[in-house]
Amino acid sequence: MTDKRRFTVIDGTPAPDTPAEQVRKRVRAMPRPKAMPQCGRCGGREYIEAKIGIGKSVTKQKLCVLCLMQGQRVVMG
Numbered sequence: 001m002t003d004k005r006r007f008t009v010i011d012g013t014p015a016p017d018t019p020a021e022q023v024r025k026r027v028r029a030m031p032r033p034k035a036m037p038q039c040g041r042c043g044g045r046e047y048i049e050a051k052i053g054i055g056k057s058v059t060k061q062k063l064c065v066l067c068l069m070q071g072q073r074v075v076m077g
């Protein structure tokens with residue numbers, strides 16, 4: 001004997017419109033100038049250059065300052 005259950009469709013609640021989400025939306029909507037690095041995590045454009053190595057074998061990486069201050073090492077592209 002089978003008991004057929006029907007699933008009822010409920011209205012999905014929209015994503016919470018928190019202040020943080022609003023900031024993310026604004027950052028994403030901003031035009032992105034070319035050749036200007038931007039942090040993929042927080043959207044910040046302030047970076048410091050970290051150098052690894054010496055002489056001709058130096059590797060440079062741009063690290064997001066805002067993320068770095070929060071203990072996150074994010075390399076910007």
Ligand SMILES: [Zn+2]
Pocket residue numbers: 039040041042043044064065066067068074
């Ligand atoms: Zn960042």
